[in-house]
Amino acid sequence: MIGVGKIKQYANVLETPLSKGKQEVSLSAFAFLFSELVQYNQTQVDNIAELERRLEDAGYSVGARILELLCHRDKGNRRETRLLGILSFVHSTVWKVLFGKVADSLEKGTEHEDEYMISEKELLVNRFISIPKDMGTFNCGAFVAGIVRGVLDSAGFPAVVTAHFVPMEGQQRPRTTILIKFAEEVLRREARLG
Amino acid sequence: MAPVAPRSGDAIFASVEHVNAELFTLTYGAIVRQLLTDLEEVEEVNKQLDQMGYNIGVRLIDEFLAKSNVSRCVDFKETADAIAKIGFKMFLGVGASVTNWDADGTCCSIVLDDNPLVDFVELPDTCQGLYYCNILSGVVRGALEMVSMKTEVTWVRDMLRGDDAFELQVKLLKQVPEEYPYKDDE
Amino acid sequence: MQFFGGSDISPSPPAPTASGNNAHMMYVFNRNGVCLLYREWNRPLHTLNAQQDHKLMFGLLFSLKSLTAKMDPTSFENHEMCSLDKGNLGVPQLPGQGCSFHSFRTNTYKLSFMETPSGLKIILITHPKTGDLRESLKYIYNLYVEYVVKNPIYTPGAPIRCELFNTSLDQYVRSIS
Amino acid sequence: MAAIYSLYIINKSGGLIFYKDYGSAGRMDTNDSLRVASLWHSMHAISQQLSPTVGCLGIELLEADTFDLHCFQSLTGGYLNPFIYLFIYKHTRYWFFLPSTGTKLFVVCEPGTQHMEGLLKVIYELYTDYVLKNPFYEMEMPIRCELFDINLSQAIQKDRVALLGR
Numbered sequence: 001m002i003g004v005g006k007i008k009q010y011a012n013v014l015e016t017p018l019s020k021g022k023q024e025v026s027l028s029a030f031a032f033l034f035s036e037l038v039q040y041n042q043t044q045v046d047n048i049a050e051l052e053r054r055l056e057d058a059g060y061s062v063g064a065r066i067l068e069l070l071c072h073r074d075k076g077n078r079r080e081t082r083l084l085g086i087l088s089f090v091h092s093t094v095w096k097v098l099f100g101k102v103a104d105s106l107e108k109g110t111e112h113e114d115e116y117m118i119s120e121k122e123l124l125v126n127r128f129i130s131i132p133k134d135m136g137t138f139n140c141g142a143f144v145a146g147i148v149r150g151v152l153d154s155a156g157f158p159a160v161v162t163a164h165f166v167p168m169e170g171q172q173r174p175r176t177t178i179l180i181k182f183a184e185e186v187l188r189r190e191a192r193l194g
Numbered sequence: 195m196a197p198v199a200p201r202s203g204d205a206i207f208a209s210v211e212h213v214n215a216e217l218f219t220l221t222y223g224a225i226v227r228q229l230l231t232d233l234e235e236v237e238e239v240n241k242q243l244d245q246m247g248y249n250i251g252v253r254l255i256d257e258f259l260a261k262s263n264v265s266r267c268v269d270f271k272e273t274a275d276a277i278a279k280i281g282f283k284m285f286l287g288v289g290a291s292v293t294n295w296d297a298d299g300t301c302c303s304i305v306l307d308d309n310p311l312v313d314f315v316e317l318p319d320t321c322q323g324l325y326y327c328n329i330l331s332g333v334v335r336g337a338l339e340m341v342s343m344k345t346e347v348t349w350v351r352d353m354l355r356g357d358d359a360f361e362l363q364v365k366l367l368k369q370v371p372e373e374y375p376y377k378d379d380e
Numbered sequence: 381m382q383f384f385g386g387s388d389i390s391p392s393p394p395a396p397t398a399s400g401n402n403a404h405m406m407y408v409f410n411r412n413g414v415c416l417l418y419r420e421w422n423r424p425l426h427t428l429n430a431q432q433d434h435k436l437m438f439g440l441l442f443s444l445k446s447l448t449a450k451m452d453p454t455s456f457e458n459h460e461m462c463s464l465d466k467g468n469l470g471v472p473q474l475p476g477q478g479c480s481f482h483s484f485r486t487n488t489y490k491l492s493f494m495e496t497p498s499g500l501k502i503i504l505i506t507h508p509k510t511g512d513l514r515e516s517l518k519y520i521y522n523l524y525v526e527y528v529v530k531n532p533i534y535t536p537g538a539p540i541r542c543e544l545f546n547t548s549l550d551q552y553v554r555s556i557s
Numbered sequence: 558m559a560a561i562y563s564l565y566i567i568n569k570s571g572g573l574i575f576y577k578d579y580g581s582a583g584r585m586d587t588n589d590s591l592r593v594a595s596l597w598h599s600m601h602a603i604s605q606q607l608s609p610t611v612g613c614l615g616i617e618l619l620e621a622d623t624f625d626l627h628c629f630q631s632l633t634g635g636y637l638n639p640f641i642y643l644f645i646y647k648h649t650r651y652w653f654f655l656p657s658t659g660t661k662l663f664v665v666c667e668p669g670t671q672h673m674e675g676l677l678k679v680i681y682e683l684y685t686d687y688v689l690k691n692p693f694y695e696m697e698m699p700i701r702c703e704l705f706d707i708n709l710s711q712a713i714q715k716d717r718v719a720l721l722g723r
Contacts, residue, residue: 264632
């Protein structure tokens with residue numbers, strides 16, 4: 001991956017504070033940009049699975065940078081070492097930075113040991129997006145799944161992360177669930193650490 | 195009805211939903227990286243970014259006009275002023291000013307006070323010739339075309355290339371005048 | 381559509397609403413689209429020459445009439461029997477037939493419109509804030525019957541050049557808007 | 558008592574991109590609604606050309622015997638992509654060279670229905686949100702956005718409650 005957009009590492013990094021306080025842009029600006037990202041990728045793929053993968057890749061690079069940014073800024077360089085620690089870091093700290101709120105819920109999967117789910121009633125990136133019927137279960141939340149994978153991977157917790165619509169009764173709109181399936185070695189290490 | 199005065203950029207920005215600029219910046223970074231991977235030539239990436247900006251401008255203009263109460267975009271000077279002063283603030287939360295108008299008022303510069311696209315960005319030397327923020331020039335061009343002002347928008351100064359500010363030049367190419375050729379085969 | 385009976389100038393002119401003249405202009409067309417009268421009191425903008433302007437106005441009225449007839453939500457013909465002439469777009473309406481519009485407003489002017497059963501179309505363009513002028517148009521129609529139709533030297537279908545009609549029209553219009 | 562009969566949305570060249578009726582009164586079949594839309598598009602543009610003063614934005618309210626028509630228009634458009642309006646009457650051809658105008662929304666309702674301008678502005682904002690920001694919506698094409706439909710019916714419902722509540 002070309003290094004564009006990497007963090008400034010030069011001497012002057014000490015003078016320029018990494019973040020000039022909480023800067024914001026309008027939701028519309030982000031929505032139009034994200035819509036263009038999706039439209040561009042639609043022109044580059046032949047099927048929905050590929051589109052989802054490309055959105056995820058785009059998200060992955062964002063996730064990797066978010067982790068670096070947050071570790072420098074908030075944690076004073078202390079890295080999460082435990083599974084629950086990194087999950088709650090994603091569920092609250094990362095979500096707050098990206099979406100201005102803590103995620104609606106964080107649950108452990110019931111069937112499988114290695115699965116966790118972060119759910120959001122109205123995922124920001126999906127706010128204005130209506131999926132055409134013929135695209136089946138496609139979810140632009142794949143971008144957010146990529147961000148989560150980027151954060152987890154860079155923090156040493158490799159996983160497969162996917163985005164799914166989950167219908168909620170009494171609601172016209174399904175919520176989005178980010179399903180995290182950790183790699184074997186993460187569980188083994190977690191077991192070792194007791 | 196006396197036309198309602200256009201709302202200030204700050205007033206609109208304060209009244210709309212916001213997101214953290216970092217999400218915006220990093221998502222944009224992801225787009226540029228994708229383009230650099232998909233398209234070998236940096237010049238191709240510049241063109242694609244401008245086109246993506248144009249696609250956004252064509253859609254965004256409706257929201258800009260509706261929310262800013264700009265009554266009519268007939269005069270290029272007024273419109274350029276509105277886009278700089280209201281548009282950039284309303285969408286990106288940054289101020290911008292319009293300067294160096296040419297004699298006949300068909301070319302000007304928009305100087306950005308700040309640019310949320312470029313936080314944390316350092317262009318490696320493999321990207322010589324890249325106009326990283328080309329999406330913005332496309333947005334201005336697309337928006338203006340929707341109010342029937344064909345323009346050419348280019349970067350005159352780019353901080354990522356060592357300049358001291360971000361400056362866009364907006365040149366009006368064609369604006370069909372109000373009166374029009376009336377053809378009737380009577 | 382009521383029929384406008386009565387020969388003398390009745391009803392008495394409605395009370396003048398505002399002083400000053402923010403009436404812009406007035407057109408009278410006959411059923412064949414001939415512009416019998418064009419009076420202008422205050423029109424800073426002319427985008428077209430007179431001939432094109434009159435043609436465009438007639439075209440607008442004619443098309444709006446067929447549009448409103450088609451969109452009439454209370455008429456049932458155009459649901460069941462779509463093929464029926466009445467209500468088909470673009471097919472000329474008989475005067476007084478079907479639903480018609482009586483005014484439209486833009487941000488810069490209000491157009492009030494009346495069509496008599498004889499197909500005479502009277503159009504008054506005023507300030508956008510003007511109220512309902514249907515009564516006023518009826519009054520103007522009575523002026524027309526009085527000073528034009530009854531004027532022996534006027535040949536129907538020719539542009540109206542009766543001075544008396546013009547002066548009383550000017551006076552009346554100045555008083556209503 | 559449906560105050561609103563129907564809602565139309567027209568694209569920049571007069572093509573119908575959205576039509577919804579509320580109840581059987583005033584219901585149009587597809588080709589009639591297309592014809593109404595393109596005819597309205599031309600009428601709207603012509604009404605600007607006949608304005609006695611500058612700055613005319615076209616018809617905002619049409620008052621007919623049995624309905625009112627309120628129209629809201631975005632201010633895009635102009636002479637870069639003009640269109641020709643051909644009108645034939647008594648076999649003389651009138652044709653006019655008109656500027657394209659912005660996206661238009663118009664609602665057909667009972668005569669005298671109040672605050673339709675407010676409702677149209679709300680619907681327009683829903684359009685700029687749930688249609689223009691939807692990556693799967695292609696400009697100028699018919700609107701098939703689920704979120705737009707959901708939010709539109711909520712807006713109409715809220716408005717109707719306000720009307721009945723009066």
